[in-house]
Structure formats: C-alpha cells, structure tokens
Amino acid sequence: MGRVTARRRAEHVTSGGSVSRPETLAVEEPLEIRVNGTPLTVTMRTPGSDVELAQGFLLTEGVIARRDDIARVAYCRGATDDGTNTYNVLDVTLAPHVPPPSVDVTRNFYTTSSCGVCGKASIDAVRTVSHYSPGDDPTTVTNATLSALPQQLRQAQKVFNSTGGLHAAALFSADGEMFVAREDIGRHNAVDKVIGWALEQGRVPLTSTVLLVSGRASFELTQKAVMAGIPVLAAVSAPSSLAVDLASQAGLTLVAFLRNESMNVYTRPDRVVR
Secondary structure, three states: OOOOEEEEEEEEEEOOEEEEEEEEEEOOEEEEEEEOOEEEEEEEEOOOOHHHHHHHHHHHOOOOOOHHHEEEEEEOOOOOOOOOOOOOEEEEEEOOOOOOOOOOOOOOOOOOOOOOOOOOOOHHHHHHHOOOOHHHOOOOEEHHHHHHHHHHHHHHOHHHHHHOOOEEEEEEEOOOOEEEEEEEOOHHHHHHHHHHHHHHOOOOOOOOEEEEEOOOEOHHHHHHHHHHOOOEEEEOOOEOHHHHHHHHHHOOEEEEEEEOOEEEEOOOHHHEEO
C-alpha cells in the first residue's frame, strides 16, 4: 500500500532570510477502478481505504445499491509491464445479478481531485438512478448538535495536522456520535470512503445520519449524500446553487457555513430543531 504522506525539501522564506528544510506533504496517486476487468474510472486520491473508495463510488454512481451487489474486490497484480503490483489498480467483480455499468458519451467517469462527477447530465439523472429517498427520512437534529460536529471532525484529521493538504468527511448519528471519518486529497473521495465504509458495515441506506464535509457543499457531494440516503448534509464552507437545487428536490437538509454556533440551513429547515 502506498504511503499517505511523503517528504520533500522546500526553501522556507521569511523576512529574516531563508532555510532549506524537509516538509511533509499529502500523497496524491491515481487509482484506476475496474469493474469485471474493464476499466471504468481513474481518480486522483490519497492511498488508503481504497476498497471503501471503490465501493462508495460505485454506490453513488448508481452501479450498486448494497454490499451484496459486489462479489469481490482485489488489487490487480501485474498491473505494470514488469508484473509488479502498484496498488493503484483495483478490480471490482459484481455479483451475477448486477448488470455492468454502461459508459457512453453522456457520462464522463474520469475524475480528478477537484471534481468528482464532471459531465453529470442533470439533477433529474441523479433522482432517476437513486435507490433511496432522503426526503422520506423523519430524522431531526438540534442546532447545538450540529455546532459541535466540526470540532469532532477536526480532531479526527490526523494527516491534515501534519500536511495541511487533505479534505475530510465524517458520518454522525443524529445525536452527534461519530461513526467514521476519512481524509483524502479529493473531497469527493473522502465522502466515497465514508459511504464505502457504511456499505461494508451494512448501514446503507444511511437513514438518521449527518454527513459533514470539511469544505464546500458542491453538487457532486450533495449527489453522493442523496444516493446513499443521507438525510442531512453539513459543510463548514459555502454551498453551490446546484447543490441547493438538488437538495431541495431530493428532500435533503443542506446546512452550510457551519461555524461555531452559526449556520445557514438552505433546505428542509424543519429537520433542524432549535
């Protein structure tokens, strides 16, 4: 397995002069996800929790709906010309009853660390393929509980503490208990790792949960929450207009600018009990 951090030298410059010193950086490497032996997508990620990442990605893209839809996940040996295992190619074998994904010109499965679902056609496409409906979830959460979540996530960001270069996502119960937290160079990867963990634990659909992300609430992160059946998505930064539109149509509670005791609730404010 590749390292999560790496050391590189940098010239540290201040008003008093400069000094050459080693710095700790977050590792960024490509992960190719294959389905039944056929390449499907490449994402730039921080190594670690790759099986969770692949499973979460396939669920949030509508390829699978539950853990039983996957028969096997394994790194591909001999992925290079000399036959070595780079741990950067992962093959997912679907269960016999699951049809393989169709990749055509309307879907772009190439992802980077800044964009998770480039090429997604529309909000209607997300709603059509989702197996779960967060709008039907009766969960409520207090504003005090929401206010306490960012500090819990920050304390769980171990690699961020040494690199300052990773996004994070965490899954909580409605009363503020943290189930899992994951870090990654890509914000969408961090969310996929969290959802993949939940899939492995048999927790999907993720009813009565809150997903917290360390950055902004983009369309792709909102899409992933909807696809996993998460009723509440919270972000410490701003949402996008399309994220709010999707959350509104799907019945997802979208909270943003969650800082200290302040927050903006953009959709389904009835879930936030004051």
